[in-house]
Amino acid sequence: MIHLVWLVPFLPLLGFLINGLGRNFLPKSLTGVIGSGTVLAAFVISLLIFLDVRQPGFAPQVIALFDFISVGSLHIPFAFQVDQLSALFLLIITGVGSLIHIYSTSYMHEESNESFARYFAYLNLFVFSMLILVLGANYVMMFIGWEGVGLCSYLLIGFWFKNISYNKAANKAFIMNRIGDLGFLLGIFLIIQQFGSVTFMEVFEKVPAMGEGSGVLFTIAMLLFIGAMGKSAQIPLYTWLPDAMAGPTPVSALIHAATMVTAGIYMVARSNVIYSLAPHIQAIVAVVGLVTALLAASIALKQNDIKKVLAYSTVSQLGYMFLALGVGAYTAAVFHVMTHAFFKALLFLGSGSVIHAMGGEQDIRKMGGLKKWMPVTNFTFLIGCLAIAGIPGLSGFFSKDEILAHAWGYNKIMYALALIGALMTAFYMFRLYYITFSGKFRGTHEQEHHLHESPAAITLPLIILAILSVIGGYVGLPEVFGAPHLLAEYLSPIFAPSVPYLHAEHLSHGLEWGLMGLSTGLVIVMIFIARGKFRNYEDSGAENTGIAKVLENKWYVDELYDAIIVKPLMVLSRFFQDVVERAGIDGLVNGVGAGVKWGGRQIRLLQNGQVGFYIFAMVIGMIVLFVISLFL
Amino acid sequence: MPVQYYIFLSIALFCIGIMGVLMRRNAIIIFMCIELMLNAVNLLLVAFSKMWVDAGRIDAASAQLFVFFVMVVAAAEVSVGLAIIVMMYRNTHSVDINILSRLKN
């Protein structure tokens, strides 16, 4: 089955081509079937590949399709690498991806024929790029996918391109990603310069020879991490992700929650050897992740847009993943990517269902009491909230607890801060849940009349994702439960090279139980506080003051960036436009033109038609030539 | 006798020809000055021919044939050139070359 791996990315590519080229004459039903069918077929193939890969003792396989770049001694093949990590990501991407495609057939049904097909074409292209990203056997392939998903993210955020603010959000996402991409690209160049290859296997083989704490490795790790910062929305490049919610909700679920934003985590996990050998950069990764997690969680506490809350929650959860990577818990990070893909996709799709029912309304202050009308959405959304909050028995609990436990082993203060973040997560998620689904309906009568449960194409993915959110955690049971940690065993070949360099403190069973109990207890307390506060929420309309206002305005980070980066840049641009462009470049060009014109007018006088003058000039020329050739 | 003398004589005649071309506006005089320059070169050719013959190269005499051809060409040139000048005079009643400063009229 492994040799058919090229089908996995190329089926969505086929879907993209058919939908993209036939967007003007394909009916919606066919477009939807092609769009979803290709991804579903890719999922089936991925599943078969996964079954092969999960056999114990499976060695990574590289399937080279053709030579992509061959310059001097540098050879970059267009090759796919199938191993435990990429197979797992294949499953997540195609699995969640096909659910979201099915969901989209209903969610986007009100679009016109042409833009419906355009949507599916973009979505398929995204899946293709994402698959290239995780399947690539070298950094350049990864970069191709990396850019591809960035492009699709841009296209889908600005899907409703007639709205100027959506376009601005798309531009913001694209530009912020470019900043990170520059770091990634520089990292790749440095890798080529150092190792003469970009193929993962060759690079990782040569890395340990550099020795722990080598400056070059530090630089590479930092540059790659800058790339990950941009793509995975970490401080300081996170502000694009909340704005990216301008796109259709399934896009937010697929790209900006489940898959694309985890590309940074995938990249760091893939390069785990480099990071394990650069402990200082690992510490930076951990701190950046932790700060992002806390900052985003605190912002989410006060947001009123249902998708913005989820977006900041995503940023926060991504911060947790980077914290895990930073403390050396690579398995925990990948585990959290997986569970997060389930429950965050579920939450986004649930919010999409709500928005659909509300006729496009996203402000939770205008919702309320929706559980009466939307039982399935309500129930699945509740499961998602419980999962992300970390209630024992659901997937989020296991992955988050694993991260917290590793943080404890790394640094006690980090653990305390991460726990506070987790508590905030529980609080804002249940604030969202209670404001949206319980209490009285606060919208208009027309909206109330319109309220309905969504069709099966929407609820079915919700139910499947809810089931996955519940059971997804059981592949990674903590050691204290006595059951094997299936995911850790499965992924161990990927992270084996890092093991000698990690100095994880092993927690005693008692301590682990204690930590679990502590976090669970506090989370339940937070949920009840949120329940008491927001169960019968009434919009007072009062302005927030003090810290709440700061939180509502997202710590004024956008304004800060605007003031220290955008404004000076604008001033500089205007300076260049008005002074350098007008006086310098235009002046130069016009000056050359005017000079030639003037010179022509002067030199034209030489052609006065008088033969005597011509001969005179000829003689002068002869004299000059003689002088030059004879005496100089 | 050093051949330099002939070289200098030729240069002198040639430069006088050039000066004439530059200083005069009468087309016929200019034409004559061109003939003068041709003759200066002819003289030099003959002098070099003699020089090489004296140095033992009998075949250098064919340089004199070259002079012969120059004369042939000069004669042909003069016949056509004078015809043109006559034409010009007939049209403009002048032999001033500066009158012919325009292609038209």
Add this chain to the structure above:
Amino acid sequence: MGIDMIIFTVLSAIAIAAALGVILSKNPVNSVLCMITCFVAIAGHYIMLNAQFLFVVHLIVYTGAIMVLFLFVLMMMNLNADIEPQKRNWLKYAGAISGGALLLVLVAALRDASVPAIQSGAPTDIGLISNLGKTLFTSYVVPFELSSVLFLSAMVGAVVIGKK
């Protein structure tokens, strides 16, 4: 100073003086006469250089035919000093100066040229018509025939231009 040197000096002086007369005299007819003098002096040089055939041809073609043609045209046009077009003075000086500059440059360049000297007592019959004729009709027969074509076309051209 041998006799050949004296003859060379005299002929050269005549040639240069006559050439200067060509360009300096106001009357075009005088110019032509000076030109004839100059050509005769150059013809004398040809004798000195063992170019007897060229001497004859030179006298016949240049002095006899070409200069007479010039004189004929001048007289036909009835040109004289009065209608002689005059250049502005500074252009005259510029012409004279640049010509002199060229003279200086060439003299300076060729002053130190090392070439064999001309000796007397070498074979003197190379410029005779029999020698030149043999060469002309063996090695140079094609240019010779071509020059006859050139003459024909020049004749036709002169007639066509003159007839208009």
